[in-house]
Amino acid sequence: MAVPRRPNVQSMRKLLDAKTENEKEVESKDSSVPSLAEICLSSISTTLFRNKIRWRKLTDLAFEYRYVSEDRNIPKPIQNILCESMDDVLAEAKRWNAKHLEMFVEPAKSRRRVLPKSELLRTFYPELVWKRHSCEIDDVATCLHLIKTECKNWPLMQFQFACLYARTELIYDDWKFDNYRLSCFRKQVGDHPVYDFWLTMMATINKDRHFFGSSIRLPNQKVAQCFLFAIRNGYLQLVEYIWGQLTDSHREAIGMIEWRNMCYRTRDGEAISFLCKHLCRMNPVGTCRNAWQPFFDAFQHLVHDEKSDHLERNQYRRKFEFLLKHCCPILRTRLVKFHHFRLICDAFRYNEHEIFSLLLQNMSPDDIASAREHIDRIFDRNKTKTGDRLRRTLMRRQQTIQ
Incomplete structure (x- = not known):
């Protein structure tokens, strides 16, 4: 039996490592x-959301929610x-609405209606599919559900949802979308x-060579625009397809x-984690330099206790926790150490x-030891009871994880 060459062995090891990482993620x-x-x-x-939303705006429901628990x-x-x-x-409903606002093409001002086309999303609120035992919306399941039910006799909307979520089995269905319909969609x-x-x-025969050729220095303009739109609005399935x-x-x-x-948007966790x-x-x-300013901006708003909007309370706390949760370990470590442990x-x-405890949970033992030196200098200049309590929390955390 021939012994495989070294590059093949290395590639096999990489595949095995990637497989074990995926299995660990699934298990977790x-x-x-x-x-x-x-x-x-x-x-x-x-x-409560399904029963009370109907076709109303989210802001109206937000004000009504304030008094639901008080009435009982x-x-x-x-x-x-x-x-x-x-x-x-x-x-979560606000996130889903903001994500799908850009799927519509608004007509010119001369042909514009009283209400924009994006108001059609309000009719889909009662049909949103929520993840099991969670307050999160399953975007893919919602897309398939809307295609089968609400958009059953609406080919254009079916095509739009299929394109945004890269459902190739629907897009390339010649029976559903023939050439006449495609020309109308165009x-x-x-x-x-x-x-x-x-x-x-x-409409292109040599799709891979024409669109995704590796010999050109810059990608195709249509590919670049579509890819930027998918990243900007968090369509993970489309990002993975083009990626x-x-x-x-x-x-x-x-x-x-x-x-x-x-x-800055902190809206689509899965897309942020993938990217x-x-x-x-x-x-x-x-990547760390570009992510630092949004991360520090959310931190500053949270520290200075700035007010959120009427629809989403504790907005900046959600943003800060969202970024910590969906950043990869490499970026999280770099952000914590950025500017001499500024956060x-x-x-x-x-x-x-x-915030102090949340940051400690996302720090390695070496980072905690380095951060303790900076905190000791601050504590020596200004010794307070609260500072002593936080410093003891850091010391206990350091002794626990060592």
Whole structure:
């Protein structure tokens, strides 16, 4: 039996390592079993949302939610927990609405209606598919459900959802979308980058060579526009489809353009995790520099306790926790150490116990040891009881994980 060459052995090891990492991620996701309280809260909140939303705006429902728990004889602690769960549901519905606003092509001012086309999304609110025992919307399941039910006799909307979520089995269905319908779609939504990409690709014979050629220095303009739109609005399935066809140089060039704006929006966790994981492998320094300003901006708003909007309370706390949760370990470590541990030092200066503890949970033993030196210098200049308490928390954390 021939012994495989060294490059083949290395590639096999890489495949095995990637496979084990994926298995660990799946196991970690499956092992997180929600508690009975979380199951009850998610069930109550999503049921209230379905029953009360109808065709109304989210802001109207947000004001009504403030008084739902007060009208019933519920203890105050349970009222607070229920309000937080309702806020999570509203924030998730707001995310889904903002994500799908850009799927419509608004007509010219002379042909514009009283209400924009994006108001059609309000009719889909009762049909949203929520993840099991969670206050999160399953975007892919919602897309397939809307295609089969609400858009059953609406071919254009079916085509739009299929393109945005890269459902190739529906896009290339000649029986559902024949040449006559595709020509009509071209006239109606051909100005949109995603639909223009798919319509042009379906009309091209040599798709891979024409669109995703590796010999050209810059990617195709239609590919670049579609890829930027998918990253900007968090369509992970479309990002993965195009990502697999591009070279590393094209991926980095296009991904870095929208990376900072994506961190500012803090809207689509799965897309941010996917992009962060791959960009940090190619350019960790540039990825960290672009992500630092949105991360520090959310931190400053949180520290100074600035007010959120009427629809989403605790907005900046959600943003900060969102970025910490969905960043890859490489970026998280770099952000914590950026500017000589600026984040944890500011949390220590402003006596923010929750933020301080949250940052400690995302730090390695070496980072905690280095951060302790900076915190000791701050504590020596200004010794307070709160500072001593936070410093002892850091010391206990350091002794626990060593």
